[in-house]
Amino acid sequence: MKLMMLAAVAGAVCAAWASAREDRRIFPYPVHVETLENGLQVVGVPWDSPGIIAWYTVVRAGSRNEVEPGLSGFAHFFEHMMFRGTKRFSQEQYNDVVKKLGADSNAFTTSDWTCYHFVASSAALETLMDLESDRFQNLEYDEADFQKEARAVLGEYNKNFALPIRSLQERLFDTAFTTHPYKHTTMGFLKDIEDMPNQFEFSRKFFDRFYRPENCILLVVGDFDRAKLMGLARKYYGPWKRGTGQPEIPVEPEQAAPLEATVEWKNRTLPYLAIAWKGPAFSDRDKDLPALDLISQAAFGETSPLYRKLVLEEQRVDFIDGSASDQRDPHLFAVWTRVKKDADVGGVRDEVLRTVEELKTKPVEPARLKAIQSHLRYSLAMRLDSPGAVARTLAHFLNLTGDVESLNRVYALYEQVTPEDLMAVARKLFVAERRTTAVLRAAGEGRQ
Amino acid sequence: MRRPGFALALLAAAAVPGCATQGGGNVAMEQARGGLKLTLLPSPGAQLVTIRVLVRSGAAQDPAGKEGLASLTAAMLGSGGTASLPYEELLRKLYPMAAEIGHHADKEVTVFVGQVHQERLDDFYPMFRDLFLAPRFDPADFRRNRDDLVNAIEKNLRGNDDENLGKAALELSMYEGHPYGALDGGTVQGLKALTLEDARAFFERHYTRDNVHLGVAGELPPAFLDRILRDFLELPKGEPEPMALPEPRRSKGIEVVFVEKECRAPAISIGCPIGVTRAHEDFYPLMVANSYLGEHRTFNGVLMNNMRGKRGLNYGDYSYVENFIQEGGSTFPLPNIPRRQQFFSIWIRPVRPENALFALRQAVRELDRLVAQGLSQQDFETTREFLINYSRLWAQTQSRRLGHLLDSKWYLGPQGDFLAEVQARLPRLTREQVNAAARRHLQAKDLVVAIVCKDAAALREKLLSGAPTPIVYDTEGTPPEILTEDKAIEAYALPLNRERVRIVPAAGMFEKR
Numbered sequence: 012m013k014l015m016m017l018a019a020v021a022g023a024v025c026a027a028w029a030s031a032r033e034d035r036r037i038f039p040y041p042v043h044v045e046t047l048e049n050g051l052q053v054v055g056v057p058w059d060s061p062g063i064i065a066w067y068t069v070v071r072a073g074s075r076n077e078v079e080p081g082l083s084g085f086a087h088f089f090e091h092m093m094f095r096g097t098k099r100f101s102q103e104q105y106n107d108v109v110k111k112l113g114a115d116s117n118a119f120t121t122s123d124w125t126c127y128h129f130v131a132s133s134a135a136l137e138t139l140m141d142l143e144s145d146r147f148q149n150l151e152y153d154e155a156d157f158q159k160e161a162r163a164v165l166g167e168y169n170k171n172f173a174l175p176i177r178s179l180q181e182r183l184f185d186t187a188f189t190t191h192p193y194k195h196t197t198m199g200f201l202k203d204i205e206d207m208p209n210q211f212e213f214s215r216k217f218f219d220r221f222y223r224p225e226n227c228i229l230l231v232v233g234d235f236d237r238a239k240l241m242g243l244a245r246k247y248y249g250p251w252k253r254g255t256g257q258p259e260i261p262v263e264p265e266q267a268a269p270l271e272a273t274v275e276w277k278n279r280t281l282p283y284l285a286i287a288w289k290g291p292a293f294s295d296r297d298k299d300l301p302a303l304d305l306i307s308q309a310a311f312g313e314t315s316p317l318y319r320k321l322v323l324e325e326q327r328v329d330f331i332d333g334s335a336s337d338q339r340d341p342h343l344f345a346v347w348t349r350v351k352k353d354a355d356v357g358g359v360r361d362e363v364l365r366t367v368e369e370l371k372t373k374p375v376e377p378a379r380l381k382a383i384q385s386h387l388r389y390s391l392a393m394r395l396d397s398p399g400a401v402a403r404t405l406a407h408f409l410n411l412t413g414d415v416e417s418l419n420r421v422y423a424l425y426e427q428v429t430p431e432d433l434m435a436v437a438r439k440l441f442v443a444e445r446r447t448t449a450v451l452r453a454a455g456e457g458r459q
Numbered sequence: 460m461r462r463p464g465f466a467l468a469l470l471a472a473a474a475v476p477g478c479a480t481q482g483g484g485n486v487a488m489e490q491a492r493g494g495l496k497l498t499l500l501p502s503p504g505a506q507l508v509t510i511r512v513l514v515r516s517g518a519a520q521d522p523a524g525k526e527g528l529a530s531l532t533a534a535m536l537g538s539g540g541t542a543s544l545p546y547e548e549l550l551r552k553l554y555p556m557a558a559e560i561g562h563h564a565d566k567e568v569t570v571f572v573g574q575v576h577q578e579r580l581d582d583f584y585p586m587f588r589d590l591f592l593a594p595r596f597d598p599a600d601f602r603r604n605r606d607d608l609v610n611a612i613e614k615n616l617r618g619n620d621d622e623n624l625g626k627a628a629l630e631l632s633m634y635e636g637h638p639y640g641a642l643d644g645g646t647v648q649g650l651k652a653l654t655l656e657d658a659r660a661f662f663e664r665h666y667t668r669d670n671v672h673l674g675v676a677g678e679l680p681p682a683f684l685d686r687i688l689r690d691f692l693e694l695p696k697g698e699p700e701p702m703a704l705p706e707p708r709r710s711k712g713i714e715v716v717f718v719e720k721e722c723r724a725p726a727i728s729i730g731c732p733i734g735v736t737r738a739h740e741d742f743y744p745l746m747v748a749n750s751y752l753g754e755h756r757t758f759n760g761v762l763m764n765n766m767r768g769k770r771g772l773n774y775g776d777y778s779y780v781e782n783f784i785q786e787g788g789s790t791f792p793l794p795n796i797p798r799r800q801q802f803f804s805i806w807i808r809p810v811r812p813e814n815a816l817f818a819l820r821q822a823v824r825e826l827d828r829l830v831a832q833g834l835s836q837q838d839f840e841t842t843r844e845f846l847i848n849y850s851r852l853w854a855q856t857q858s859r860r861l862g863h864l865l866d867s868k869w870y871l872g873p874q875g876d877f878l879a880e881v882q883a884r885l886p887r888l889t890r891e892q893v894n895a896a897a898r899r900h901l902q903a904k905d906l907v908v909a910i911v912c913k914d915a916a917a918l919r920e921k922l923l924s925g926a927p928t929p930i931v932y933d934t935e936g937t938p939p940e941i942l943t944e945d946k947a948i949e950a951y952a953l954p955l956n957r958e959r960v961r962i963v964p965a966a967g968m969f970e971k972r
Contacts, residue, residue: 059504063855094758102768106758110841113848115790117756130852155936162771162934169724169809170774173621208934277721278618279966281610314547314554323547326603329610351606382555389557389576396507397855453618 037391037422038405042415045241049251050225053244054415056232056405058398064133064233065398067406068143070125071228071413072221074197075340078258079213081206083192084164084199087120088207089217091160093127094118095152097145102156108142115399122197123339124410130399133234137243143229144247147222154211161207168198175280176347179451183285183345186272187447191263193342223254228409233398263289263341269443274451281329282356282452286363287345289445293337293411295420302428302436303335303344308383309375309433310366311346317366321348327355333363337411343447344440356450370437374430387425487864489873490684493692494669498868499684500676500861508580508677509858510587510687513795513865514569515672516665518645519638520702525653526972527608527645530564532661534604537562537571540595541586549586558583560590563795565782566639567702568869569665570795574858577677584683588690591666601655608644609651616642617965621726621809621911624965628718628909629728631968633802637707641972648971669698672868676861704799707732712956713823715908715922717915720965724773724809725912727819729826732802733780733900737870737877743884744896745780751842752829753778753805756790759845761825762805769941771934772818774808778826791853794862797869803901815910816921816928820951827903833894843885843893850881904954915962923960925952 043055073086096102109116114131129139171177181196188194198204229248231240266289291299309315311333313322321328333346350359375383395401408417490497518529537560540546553560556579561572571590575583616624627642634640641649673691675684710731735741753760755777758768762776781801784793805826810818834842854860867875912918921928927949937945 060855063852103764106764107841110757110759110845111848113845113851115849115852117790130855132848132851153936155934155938158934158936159769159771163767163774165811166724166767166771166773166775166809169811170622170726173619173722173726173809175619276618279614280618281614312554314551319547323599323603326599326606329607351610385555386557389555389579392506392576393557393559393574396857399855 036419037388038418043237043241044415045244047224047245047249049249049253050223051244051248051251052228052413053241053248054228054230054405054409055235055237055240056230056401057235057237058233058401060233060398062133062234063398064131064136064231064235065402066129066131066139066143067230067232067402068127068147069228069230069406069409070127070221071123071226071410073121073123073125074195074199075122075192075260075338076221076257077192077195077199078260081203082210082213083195083203084197084207085210085213085217086125086221087197087199088161088164089214090118090120090125090127091164092152092157092214093146093150095150095156095160097149097151099145099149100142105142105146108138112138120197122193126406128399128402130397136231136235136240140243140247144251147227148251150218150222157211157214158208164207165204168201168204171198175274175276175283175451178274178276179283179285179449182272182274182451183287183343183447183449186270186449187266187287187289187343188263190261191340192260193263193338193340220254220257224248224251225253226257228406228413230402230406230409232402232405260340266445270447272447272449274449275454276451277454280451280453282350282353282450284348284350284356284360285345285449286360287343287447287449288440288442290335290342290344290440292339292341295412295414295417295424298424298428298432299436299439300335300337301421301424302432303440304387305380305383305425305428306370306433306437307334307344308386309379310370312383314382317362321359321362327351328359337407339411353452356452360448367437367441370441371434375433377430380428380430384425388422391422487876489868490688492688494696494698495671495673495688495691495694496868497673497675497684497688498861498864500674500857500864501678502676502857503678505677505857506577507857508575508577508679509675509861510573511674511795511858511861511865512571512591513672513674513869514666515567515670516699517565517567517569518641518643519566519704520665520699521641521645521649523972524649525657526641526649528649528653528657528661529569530608530644531601531604531650531653532658532665533562533564533569533571534608535596535600535658535662536590536594538604539590539600540597541589542593542595543589544586545595545597546600552586553583556583560587563793564643565796566643566798568795568797570862572858572862580680580683584687588687592690592693594662596655596659598655601658605650605653609647611644612642612647612969617968618720621720621722622806624718624720625726625728625909625911626804626806628716628911628963628968629730629804629907630802632714632716632909633710633730633732633907634707638702638704639707639798639800642969646969646971663695665699666694667697667699668692668694669696672865674861674865676857707800710905710907710956710959712904712954713906713908714956714959715910715919715961717919717962718909718911718965718968719913719915719962720911721913722809722911724811725815725910725918726809727807727815727822727911728804728909729807729819729822729906730802730804731902731906732800735900736781736799736801737797737866741896741900742780743881744888744893745900746846746881747839747842747885747888747893748829748834748897748901749778749780749803750846751834751838752825754845755779755783755785759842761829762822765825766807766818766821770930770937772814772821772930773810776805776807776822778805779803786859791859794859794866797866811931812912812914812918813931815912815918817930817949819908819910820928820953821948823903823906823953824948824951826901830897830901830903833897834890836890839890839893843888847882847885850878854878911965919960919962922953923955923957
């Protein structure tokens, strides 16, 4: 395997990292990790971005942790509430400080984690320590603010669900999962969102459960002094108290038979088709998920035979994509496509099914596998073009395992996957008993 | 002359610890040969090479009845093959290096962005170059690209993208009878009337060496600059006739277009043309006034704080003093969409139907208050400081920095550097200049409004009645001072142009010009 570019380029970026050239890891830069006594992991990654840092706080809780009925969507809602102030910094004061810094600041929630992030001047380091450690320990808001924010969340749902693919995703998850909280999207069920203003007390419980040092990771990438970072982290985050535990997440039982669902869309649309199979949870040790990432490229990527046939030659769909997402619990490998004629939905579904059947018996050519492995490595190298992008990539893996080395391990696994591994995972996963099919099509005369 | 200049630029840049992520510092330089212009941004140590090809023609040059031609032509290059490589083969060759080629046609400019890892530049560049020197114009690519553009209108915009539908309806209405008055992607009938020959002819007329500005960034092999200049000189000479741009009409009073369709929550856009672009000295004070009113995707603006924060009306409320497209998942503007004429706009994200008219009134009232009262000294200072710091983040990546430089040349001439201007001018601004610029260029009386909603007739009737439209809270604990202000907002008088309060079904929009 030829050695990767990130390492080669690193030498030019910073002479101090010249030894990285000999390092076979895909992310060979120094990563400083310190775990405070309260369990908070502080990760510092020097990166050549003079005067700029990216600051990411990873909370290892997302909609996956919403186990109580009627309270879906709370991880995301809580992300909103984190901007509602503390005793020391009211919402207005918090905004004023962030505004003065001129920082790019935001947050997002996924099914597995919640992230609060900044890109700011290096000089902002201590101010960010002060602000962020304060709200993570001392968040305080009243019920009126809570209720107003609940309606901003409903506004977000309203904006998102004007898009058909969001509705299709909502139905696909709701159908494929019976027990695990992956049954709902990160936004939550609409009925639960509508009821959010009544759940003030639960919001405090949510904070108490998950916003705890042992459940969070602070990641700083860019131009900073390592000793100063660690010293400030101890000073500001040291007093943060550990939590008392989290509820168990229910395990999804084995699916027994193929499942189907349909969404009738009230506006004109081309039909969307989603076919998904239950897949594995993320692992940086097993080959199954990396093999699925390669299958995603081999079978559904833009140089795959299926893409050539359906998108370029026959032009029956205008996009197709198939992938497994990295999740902490077993999730889905899902193929998404939009079909140009309503009557052709069945035909396209058959093409997808034929493709996954073929994966079980027909090995992917070694040259093709090599091209895919090269594509994955170059894609990562292309992505790491700013401290924010580096932090985002590392934060993804920190959320999954708490270990930044997972990035290196996964890319090492990509290199080890063989054509036989692809066939083996295809035989194991692409079976009818693991499959859910969902179709969204226009109601009545809106159809093509 | 070219080579010493190039070496000089590299030396100058080497004095700064350069990298792809640095906000400024690397010294850009200009090249021109045979009518072809090139901006070089050396980035020593950068792992990527970025090439931007800016064609100074866009959708505003679409001939009548052939709307969509600029976009389709761009797609034939950016999503098509070369003479020697069918599209499918091109994809296959680009794939192992994960190289990216993107394209976007705006009103006056079409841009192509190629990006590749430095060590694969030699493999990538000939293919990228041939998209311009030997495009394939394959009939199958034409069918696919045209289908995509038609579906983007018929299926996405009309049916399933309410916020962008509102923005498009606003622009159509604001620029009625003006070259900007159609979607960049064209009209359904315009697209369906296009032929492969039309695209080829548009390409030959507009993709000429005098009409193209190249931008290159990265750590480049020594011979590369000469190579790209020599290659692109093969483009035919000539420059299309300059497009006359009449003054856009000014609405009389507030015009409202209700775009009727099935939807959960109305999306609202408000705007008016303004006589200021980045080339105007008032752009800088207006940036400050606008940031105070509604900085994009932040909690800084009064719109965001007063509409979402205090009232929970929706997810977000922002304002803009130029055409703005968010780049991907970032909060930053997409570069290379410059225009000779710009517009001010307010974007109100979907609001529950019962609060739509309250939200409209509140947004217009906030604009009115900005113009009438201006910023306080403290607001002025904090907003200015925010922009001075924040604008340093606008060009974090090499590609974006190069894009900003090309825009700078477009607006400010060969020596222009917009981001440097922001750093130089904002510290010198005064509160009075900001408030005076807001008064000169912004107003809350003559506006165009687009509201995407269902049950448009009822909303229209309610609006025309002039009766108060109180906010409906289903939450408790709203502070008394907010409730008091609500009374003023619900009865805020909108100076409607009653003749131009219309309902348009979404299903028929963008069919033809």
